[in-house]
Amino acid sequence: MLVAVTGAGGQLGAAVVAELVARLGPGSVRALTRNPARVAVPGLDVRRADFDDPEGLLGAFDGVDRLLLVSTDRIGHRVVQHRAAVAAAARAGVGHVFYTSAVNADDPANPAPVAPDHRATEEALAASGLPWTALRNGIYTETLLLAVRPAVAAGVYASNGGDGAISYVTRNDLAAATAAILAEDPLAGSSIGTAAADPGRVLELTGPEAVTGADIAAVLTGLTGREIRFQPLPDEVIEAGMSRAGLPAQAIAMAVRFGRAAREGYLGPVTDTVRRCLGRQPTSVAQFLARHREALAG
Numbered sequence: 001m002l003v004a005v006t007g008a009g010g011q012l013g014a015a016v017v018a019e020l021v022a023r024l025g026p027g028s029v030r031a032l033t034r035n036p037a038r039v040a041v042p043g044l045d046v047r048r049a050d051f052d053d054p055e056g057l058l059g060a061f062d063g064v065d066r067l068l069l070v071s072t073d074r075i076g077h078r079v080v081q082h083r084a085a086v087a088a089a090a091r092a093g094v095g096h097v098f099y100t101s102a103v104n105a106d107d108p109a110n111p112a113p114v115a116p117d118h119r120a121t122e123e124a125l126a127a128s129g130l131p132w133t134a135l136r137n138g139i140y141t142e143t144l145l146l147a148v149r150p151a152v153a154a155g156v157y158a159s160n161g162g163d164g165a166i167s168y169v170t171r172n173d174l175a176a177a178t179a180a181i182l183a184e185d186p187l188a189g190s191s192i193g194t195a196a197a198d199p200g201r202v203l204e205l206t207g208p209e210a211v212t213g214a215d216i217a218a219v220l221t222g223l224t225g226r227e228i229r230f231q232p233l234p235d236e237v238i239e240a241g242m243s244r245a246g247l248p249a250q251a252i253a254m255a256v257r258f259g260r261a262a263r264e265g266y267l268g269p270v271t272d273t274v275r276r277c278l279g280r281q282p283t284s285v286a287q288f289l290a291r292h293r294e295a296l297a298g
Contacts, residue, residue, distance in 0.1 A: 019179030
């Protein structure tokens with residue numbers, strides 16, 4: 001079985017490749033990236049794969065049994081890229097495509113800025129005739145580090161997420177769970193293998209619990225020994241504050257929409273898929289922040 005991973009030069013893709021190599025050996029793994037020089041693993045087949053070069057993808061996908069299609073970061077252009085990659089996978093005869101989507105991506109009312117692109121990609125996969133699985137990932141726990149540092153400094157964790165909860169999951173847990181799904185023999189009859197074998201199957205990969213802004217403030221209070229309170233703010237206040245800080249308009253709009261998605265309950269689903277894949281509980285927000293305690297004051 002040959003498993004290929006796109007975006008292998010990125011953080012998630014590289015982590016999945018490392019997990020797959022540990023499970024299957026380098027001979028069963030192919031790393032695909034726009035810049036092959038960024039991937040240096042002895043014995044690993046590394047090939048250039050640029051979603052803006054569909055014809056070049058045919059060679060990259062040749063002979064692949066399972067392909068992990070990692071979403072690109074080209075907001076506003078990635079649907080075109082993803083459709084090209086799906087079409088190339090079909091032409092190359094890829095056995096099964098797995099795609100890194102997002103929780104509740106199929107709901108047109110989901111205000112999260114990434115949802116429309118993921119929904120369009122899932123629709124392209126459904127129309128391709130390929131066996132496919134949407135791996136709908138939760139929000140990376142690592143993104144919290146950008147918000148908690150200023151919160152500790154100010155004594156206030158502010159968000160427009162209101163009472164909404166988010167099922168944060170660490171990138172390392174996602175990578176290990178994804179590798180388990182890709183490497184599992186679907187004929188073995190396990191729950192993970194069966195799910196991977198079903199065309200059009202959706203798996204939601206989340207953390208062990210959904211946490212609110214108030215929960216995060218409480219964790220920070222316990223870790224730092226100083227009171228950190230949670231302050232819910234309306235969208236327009238968040239927009240104004242980020243604008244004064246000089247952030248670009250696109251980044252502001254994305255942050256506000258993610259907060260709204262949390263507030264409206266779109267980012268809070270909790271499943272046991274990651275736990276089943278890892279054979280242990282996923283890393284909680286409290287555990288993650290405790291491991292990065294020194295960074296909270298950075």
